[in-house]
Amino acid sequence: MDILSLIPQFGNLLYTVIAFVVALSVIVAVHEYGHYIVGRWSGIHAEVFSIGFGPVLWSRVDKRGTRWQVALLPFGGYVKFLGDSNAASGKDEDTMNEIAEQSPEELRRTMHGAPLWARAATVAAGPAFNFVMSILVFGLVFWSQGVSREPLTVAALQPLPGTVQGLQEGDEIIAIAGLPTPDFDDAANWSDFIGALPVEPELDYTVVRDGDTIDVVAPWLFPPLIQQVTPRSAAMDIQLQQGDVITAVDGDPVFAFEQLKEHVEGSDGRALLLNVWRDGADLEFALAPRRTDEPQADGGFVTHWRIGIVGGMMIEPETVPAGIWESARGGMIQTGRIIEGSLSGMWHMITGAISTCNISGPIGIAETSGAMASQGAQNFIFFIAVLSTAVGLLNLFPIPALDGGHLLFYAYEAVSGKPPSDKAFRLLMGIGVTLILSLMIFSVSNDLFC
Numbered sequence: 457m458d459i460l461s462l463i464p465q466f467g468n469l470l471y472t473v474i475a476f477v478v479a480l481s482v483i484v485a486v487h488e489y490g491h492y493i494v495g496r497w498s499g500i501h502a503e504v505f506s507i508g509f510g511p512v513l514w515s516r517v518d519k520r521g522t523r524w525q526v527a528l529l530p531f532g533g534y535v536k537f538l539g540d541s542n543a544a545s546g547k548d549e550d551t552m553n554e555i556a557e558q559s560p561e562e563l564r565r566t567m568h569g570a571p572l573w574a575r576a577a578t579v580a581a582g583p584a585f586n587f588v589m590s591i592l593v594f595g596l597v598f599w600s601q602g603v604s605r606e607p608l609t610v611a612a613l614q615p616l617p618g619t620v621q622g623l624q625e626g627d628e629i630i631a632i633a634g635l636p637t638p639d640f641d642d643a644a645n646w647s648d649f650i651g652a653l654p655v656e657p658e659l660d661y662t663v664v665r666d667g668d669t670i671d672v673v674a675p676w677l678f679p680p681l682i683q684q685v686t687p688r689s690a691a692m693d694i695q696l697q698q699g700d701v702i703t704a705v706d707g708d709p710v711f712a713f714e715q716l717k718e719h720v721e722g723s724d725g726r727a728l729l730l731n732v733w734r735d736g737a738d739l740e741f742a743l744a745p746r747r748t749d750e751p752q753a754d755g756g757f758v759t760h761w762r763i764g765i766v767g768g769m770m771i772e773p774e775t776v777p778a779g780i781w782e783s784a785r786g787g788m789i790q791t792g793r794i795i796e797g798s799l800s801g802m803w804h805m806i807t808g809a810i811s812t813c814n815i816s817g818p819i820g821i822a823e824t825s826g827a828m829a830s831q832g833a834q835n836f837i838f839f840i841a842v843l844s845t846a847v848g849l850l851n852l853f854p855i856p857a858l859d860g861g862h863l864l865f866y867a868y869e870a871v872s873g874k875p876p877s878d879k880a881f882r883l884l885m886g887i888g889v890t891l892i893l894s895l896m897i898f899s900v901s902n903d904l905f906c
Contacts (some may be wrong), residue, residue: 688763
């Protein structure tokens, strides 16, 4: 075997691992800092704040007596509060008894001796900080992208093969094929507008240019242009790239993204031959579409054949700055959609409506991290925000050993007036750890075999 042939593969693997570690470390740091800072505000002392598990690579003790450390295994993190026996906040009976004998007032600074409200707030803060991070990141992305200027205005033209391009930068598009263009950010009206357009290689565009209203001829608005390649997809496996234009499928010319979509959906998984235009060169690729479960607006799922690309317009719309409230609202809506879609997906997997292969494990998340990082910093940051929402939601599940399990214990204590017995607590925590490990094994098997 030629060892030099392995260098590119090793480079890609290293890139993927680094992207995964960076993404996970950011999310873990935010989550654990939520626990730490709210615990501190609530009067609970944190002994250790750790990013990662296992042998400690770096550490320091701050003026409050908290040890901040980075450990070798970057697969999570924890905050160990005074009185905890482990990273899962189990009770250290010996330490609690010693504190009670030597300094009863010190019990207030332990996790298990603090008032119920302080414990609940500290535990809930981890997932809450994940959601807040997602909202802030999505909001900043929306703010940086801005909103489309009205009327639809050409900021840039996408390069396309062999087409007559009558549009110019700065043109205000007021009608296409005689149909007035609606507000670009009005998704429903815009969808109806696109559906009403004649599907032809070239259309008449009515534009305002330098104050004059003129008609020009330009390509179909949504060509088979790749704007983004979906991680872990058939398109990514054959290395299709952003900016590629698919010109034919099995020898049948296509000029509209919808035509490409029809070929893919009608393939029934059969391999397709794609003619691709890339930077002036004509290439050929073969790939087989894969079955994909896609969420719908009504909360359901529909299964289609997909190759894993996202299309876009043949123009780049001009934008204007978005307002702070508009950006924040967009961040909250996006976070809510991810939560809603995740819960809907889980329910549909439980009922058997969609495949359990939709659950990804650490290998799948690492592959996606590397893929998103390779598509640019903004895509990578956006992915971290998506993953942060997922981590926050997962931690709220009422499973012992997760934050949601602890909150369930606190709810029981609030109703009954006393916490579960130590024996019951240890039993439930053991069950919770078993469930988490089982889910981990299942998700890794999905990564390897789905």
